[in-house]
Amino acid sequence: MILHLTTLLVFQLIGEIIARVLGLPLPGPVIGMALLFGTLMAVPRLATAITPTTRVLLAHLSLLFVPAGVGVVGHLDRFGTDGAALATAIIGSTALAIIVGAASFVGIKRLVGASHD
Structure with missing residues (x-):
């Protein structure tokens, strides 16, 4: 699982590097996700390997929204x-x-002197 999480984070890092070096108006994580998608299409074995880890991440993603929901319900009055x-x-x-x-x-x-497009 650590190796698979590292793989996901490495693709995000590569996307960040590409976005910053090339000055692209696209977020690095989006670029990294596109690169990961291309890699998973080219190497289906990798997709099979990281699937269990990604399923666990997606299954628990809703936990990020629990604190906000609890706060709303706790102060409903x-x-x-x-x-x-x-x-x-x-x-x-x-x-x-x-x-x-x-x-x-x-x-x-204005500070960096970018021209108006």
């Missing part, structure tokens, strides 16, 4: 009393994060 304020805070902070992210991107683009 607060939605009745503070629902409007919570909705405003969530929507406002999301909008603010998008605005700050876009402004940061524009500022960095």
Whole structure:
């Protein structure tokens, strides 16, 4: 299992390296996943070998969402009393994060002197 996880992480690392070295506007993990897919198509033996590990990962992926669900259920009564304020805070902070992210991107683009396409 450790070897198979290492294989997955190595492909992600290769994708990150390719994305950064070539300056591609594509996330490294996506490139790594495409390379892994190509490799699995070319070497079906590798696909057979890592299948059990990937099934375990996918089967337990939902555990990442459990803490958020527990938090919502644990404070369900607060939605009745503070629902409007919570909705405003969530929507406002999301909008603010998008605005700050876009402004940061524009500022960095100007800083490095990239041309407008």
